[in-house]
Amino acid sequence: MSNTSSNTTGDESLITTDVETGSNGRTASSERTAVAARDLNVFYGDEQAIDDVSIEIPEKRVTALIGPSGCGKSTFLRCINRMNDMIEVCRVEGDVEFGGKNVYDPDVDPVALRRKIGMVFQKPNPFPKSIRDNVAYGLKIQGFDGDVDERVEESLKGAALWDEVKDQLDSSGLDLSGGQQQRLCIARAIAPDPEVILMDEPTSALDPVAASKIEDLIDDLAEEYTVIIVTHNMQQAARISDRTAVFLTGGRLVEYDDTAKIFEDPEEQRVEDYITGKFG
Amino acid sequence: MATDDSNAAGFGEVSRVRGIAFEYLSLGASVAGLVALGVLLVYVAIDAFDLANASPEWLLTYFLTLVVPFLLFCLYSAGDPAVTRRVAGVLGGGLVVVAAAFAAIEAFVVTIPRLSWQLAYLFVVVAPTTAYLAYVGSRGRVGAVGFGLLGRLVGGVAIGLAVGTLFLVFDELVWFLAYTLGVLPAAALYAYGSRRAANRAVTAAIPVGLVGLVAAVFLRGVVGTYPSDLIIYLWTLAVPIAAVGAFLVDARGSRVGAAVVGGVPLALATAGGFLAGSVGLPGPTTLIVIALTGVPTAVYVHRVIDGGDGVVGLGLPLLIGGGVLVGALVVEAWGVPAPDPWLDPGYVTEAPSRTAAEAGLYPAIVGSVIIIALVAVLSFVLGVGTSVFLEEYTAGSGVVGSLTRLLQINIANLAAIPSVVYGLLGLGLFANLLGFGYGTAVTASLTLSLLILPITIISAQEAIRSVPDDLRRGSDAMGATRWQTTKNVVLPEAFPGILTGTILALGRAIGETAPLIMIGAATTVFSAPTSLFSRFSAMPMQIYAWAGFPQADFRYGVVAAGVITLLIILVGMNGTAILLRNRAERGN
Numbered sequence: 078m079s080n081t082s083s084n085t086t087g088d089e090s091l092i093t094t095d096v097e098t099g100s101n102g103r104t105a106s107s108e109r110t111a112v113a114a115r116d117l118n119v120f121y122g123d124e125q126a127i128d129d130v131s132i133e134i135p136e137k138r139v140t141a142l143i144g145p146s147g148c149g150k151s152t153f154l155r156c157i158n159r160m161n162d163m164i165e166v167c168r169v170e171g172d173v174e175f176g177g178k179n180v181y182d183p184d185v186d187p188v189a190l191r192r193k194i195g196m197v198f199q200k201p202n203p204f205p206k207s208i209r210d211n212v213a214y215g216l217k218i219q220g221f222d223g224d225v226d227e228r229v230e231e232s233l234k235g236a237a238l239w240d241e242v243k244d245q246l247d248s249s250g251l252d253l254s255g256g257q258q259q260r261l262c263i264a265r266a267i268a269p270d271p272e273v274i275l276m277d278e279p280t281s282a283l284d285p286v287a288a289s290k291i292e293d294l295i296d297d298l299a300e301e302y303t304v305i306i307v308t309h310n311m312q313q314a315a316r317i318s319d320r321t322a323v324f325l326t327g328g329r330l331v332e333y334d335d336t337a338k339i340f341e342d343p344e345e346q347r348v349e350d351y352i353t354g355k356f357g
Numbered sequence: 358m359a360t361d362d363s364n365a366a367g368f369g370e371v372s373r374v375r376g377i378a379f380e381y382l383s384l385g386a387s388v389a390g391l392v393a394l395g396v397l398l399v400y401v402a403i404d405a406f407d408l409a410n411a412s413p414e415w416l417l418t419y420f421l422t423l424v425v426p427f428l429l430f431c432l433y434s435a436g437d438p439a440v441t442r443r444v445a446g447v448l449g450g451g452l453v454v455v456a457a458a459f460a461a462i463e464a465f466v467v468t469i470p471r472l473s474w475q476l477a478y479l480f481v482v483v484a485p486t487t488a489y490l491a492y493v494g495s496r497g498r499v500g501a502v503g504f505g506l507l508g509r510l511v512g513g514v515a516i517g518l519a520v521g522t523l524f525l526v527f528d529e530l531v532w533f534l535a536y537t538l539g540v541l542p543a544a545a546l547y548a549y550g551s552r553r554a555a556n557r558a559v560t561a562a563i564p565v566g567l568v569g570l571v572a573a574v575f576l577r578g579v580v581g582t583y584p585s586d587l588i589i590y591l592w593t594l595a596v597p598i599a600a601v602g603a604f605l606v607d608a609r610g611s612r613v614g615a616a617v618v619g620g621v622p623l624a625l626a627t628a629g630g631f632l633a634g635s636v637g638l639p640g641p642t643t644l645i646v647i648a649l650t651g652v653p654t655a656v657y658v659h660r661v662i663d664g665g666d667g668v669v670g671l672g673l674p675l676l677i678g679g680g681v682l683v684g685a686l687v688v689e690a691w692g693v694p695a696p697d698p699w700l701d702p703g704y705v706t707e708a709p710s711r712t713a714a715e716a717g718l719y720p721a722i723v724g725s726v727i728i729i730a731l732v733a734v735l736s737f738v739l740g741v742g743t744s745v746f747l748e749e750y751t752a753g754s755g756v757v758g759s760l761t762r763l764l765q766i767n768i769a770n771l772a773a774i775p776s777v778v779y780g781l782l783g784l785g786l787f788a789n790l791l792g793f794g795y796g797t798a799v800t801a802s803l804t805l806s807l808l809i810l811p812i813t814i815i816s817a818q819e820a821i822r823s824v825p826d827d828l829r830r831g832s833d834a835m836g837a838t839r840w841q842t843t844k845n846v847v848l849p850e851a852f853p854g855i856l857t858g859t860i861l862a863l864g865r866a867i868g869e870t871a872p873l874i875m876i877g878a879a880t881t882v883f884s885a886p887t888s889l890f891s892r893f894s895a896m897p898m899q900i901y902a903w904a905g906f907p908q909a910d911f912r913y914g915v916v917a918a919g920v921i922t923l924l925i926i927l928v929g930m931n932g933t934a935i936l937l938r939n940r941a942e943r944g945n
């Protein structure tokens with residue numbers, strides 16, 4: 078962890094939310110680590126986007142990544158499932174460990190890695206296929222041999238979408254509303270039963286009602302999956318996450334701790350300023 | 358400073374003269390071009406169908422038995438009194454205006470050759486109105502059903518004839534073996550696999566199919582006895598088509614319907630195939646045509662009746678068929694002189710002849726159909742393959758990247774090379790070097806494929822590029838390989854666009870003559886090609902040859918009939934492709 082400052086502040090809660098922080102009551106210490114980064118540096122050409130980040134993300138918890146725009150949250154997320162490989166100018170130094178293995182080792186097949194890590198994007202991006210085919214996509218490409226329909230149903234239930242679409246599984250995924258599309262993408266991500274789910278601002282394109290549905294969903298997902306979520310919404314981070322990592326400009330991880338601690342009593346003045354909206 | 362002033366005078370004026378001038382100039386230019394083309398086509402049609410000799414009584418008869426019922430059908434489907442009033446106004450007013458204008462021009466300016474005011478009325482007023490009404494009518498449920506049925510009937514016949522034509526040059530015995538050993542087992546495995554969600558069966562389908570195909574080629578010479586052609590066509594084409602139809606209806610939950618939809622056309626096709634010989638028709642082709650027309654029609658009729666919406670529309674083919682029949686009877690009884698069209702059944706089924714009256718386009722039609730089929734397959738496969746490689750697989754930097762860019766620039770340049778040069782390339786490469794022979798269908802197809810390949814590649818690239826990156830990233834993040842993303846997400850999305858480009862390119866290929874002349878294609882052959890390596894002719898070549906004949910009958914009638922045939926085939930081909938594309942788009 079890289080929170081090294083000694084700058085303490087008062088203990089009043091910095092933001093007010095209706096929900097108490099860490100509402101799910103999962104204890105946020107002494108678990109196994111799902112994903113860890115060690116001395117991670119990422120460059121786009123000459124520009125550095127992640128600066129010497131080390132972090133350990135616990136299993137079956139919701140970890141929120143927050144920070145101002147351009148501070149490297151998405152970049153960090155993409156390092157975990159090696160989606161950065163697609164960006165030609167991107168160069169990664171250091172380790173990202175998943176399941177005890179450095180994913181940047183030469184013998185790691187990024188495609189196989191991604192089959193263990195689901196991802197949900199900022200803008201819902203269902204395929205122009207039927208709802209059923211969307212959810213079954215991962216199963217299809219992985220050569221799943223079991224009962225596809227059963228798995229589709231389970232996943233849609235897991236994404237709290239089943240009741241709304243169970244009669245129209247053959248209609249196009251694009252005919253759904255934005256919020257439903259995003260839940261469809263979540264169903265698609267969980268269908269192959271990954272270990273980790275990465276979410277990059279999954280609710281920023283949605284209205285508050287749809288967003289709160291997804292928030293509830295994320296809470297349930299953490300029963301089974303490790304969820305790592307990037308968000309710009311402080312209340313959201315406070316409501317749904319167990320741990321929060323604060324990145325600041327330049328791609329530095331300035332503080333990483335239990336969510337309650339970050340929002341009530343951060344170590345760093347800069348973090349407090351960011352959370353209370355004084356900058357960023 | 359001058360706010361008060363300008364407010365007082367409104368907001369002032371901004372000159373739009375240049376924009377308006379531009380707008381009308383471009384409008385004028387395009388209208389002039391379209392009118393010129395329209396006049397040409399009118400005269401070509403008049404020549405091809407000998408309409409100049411059609412008596413007004415003949416025209417009136419068919420107008421009343423064919424055109425008016427069709428217009429009424431469309432109006433009924435549109436169900437909009439405003440449209441009805443407008444159409445009545447246009448038809449009535451148009452009659453007066455055209456007649457008056459025609460008389461005035463004849464009296465004061467020039468005599469208009471080979472055109473009567475009735476014909477002018479037909480082309481200027483009736484034809485556009487009919488087209489417009491067909492469009493409006495097809496948007497109503499009844500009209501949509503009618504046109505859907507008509508399309509399946511016509512399309513089925515056309516595809517059936519094309520398949521029959523292809524078997525003139527392709528060996529049906531190889532196809533028999535390939536189907537039995539490769540296609541059928543592979544399809545069965547695939548169907549079983551996707552039903553039971555058994556991925557291994559699905560994966561095995563492709564290798565099994567390939568092994569079967571290879572085995573077929575080797576066994577062709579080994580196996581001594583084969584069933585008759587008719588049995589082969591029945592087994593390899595009619596039965597699977599009927600099975601697919603029955604399956605589609607079964608999926609809608611109707612067992613009895615499935616049996617009827619599959620069984621009746623199959624029985625009809627078999628009967629037709631065996632009886633065709635006695636009336637002088639080729640049995641196998643008859644069988645395919647009936648199967649390919651009957652099954653889709655039956656599936657469609659079942660769907661419409663099942664849905665119960667717009668069932669009346671199913672009467673449209675009867676209306677049109679009945680109209681033609683009644684018209685013929687009336688003309689016969691009335692004894693009015695009928696035109697003697699150049700474009701008649703004999704024209705499209707017989708070989709060229711020394712006399713204009715007996716001249717036929719059959720060998721050239723067969724040649725063109727075969728070439729186009731080969732070009733379509735070759736350029737589609739190569740074009741899609743290359744564009745996928747260029748868009749999805751190559752790196753943007755390094756040696757490979759530079760090579761790709763070089764390739765890219767050259768493909769763009771290739772599209773601009775004159776077609777004679779491609780002819781020369783075909784002559785040197787395919788005819789000479791590879792020994793495919795001068796003027797053979799293979800040489801011609803390969804040459805024309807090369808000619809349109811750049812256009813296909815560029816348009817396919819465009820289509821692939823327009824697939825949103827979001828979708829690719831979504832698929833990649835699921836753990837799809839590059840190939841899986843391309844196959845499952847990119848290509849289905851890009852398919853309509855790819856098809857559009859291919860249609861345009863094929864339209865160019867079908868009309869080319871220069872490269873065909875270069876590779877030594879014959880202008881006239883007297884029998885249809887029997888193999889891919891026999892001498893052949895193509896429609897544009899034959900038409901070009903006729904245009905040089907000294908007799909006027911050739912230069913007008915026969916050429917015009919050829920042009921119309923070429924256009925009909927082209928429009929039919931494009932129509933099919935456009936329907937396919939729209940389906941793919943709706944499938945999304």
Ligand SMILES: Nc1ncnc2c1ncn2[C@@H]1O[C@H](COP(=O)(O)OP(=O)(O)OP(=O)(O)O)[C@@H](O)[C@H]1O
Binds near residue numbers: 125126146149151164
């Ligand atoms: N594909 C890319 N090519 C080059 N530079 C990039 C690329 N993606 C991101 N960057 C740079 O990396 C830095 C971090 O970007 P990143 O997208 O990770 O930020 P972020 O924290 O997700 O911001 P936001 O909250 O706006 O999404 C930025 O300075 C950005 O300019």
Ligand SMILES: [Mg+2]
Binds near residue numbers: 150151152277
């Ligand atoms: Mg981001």
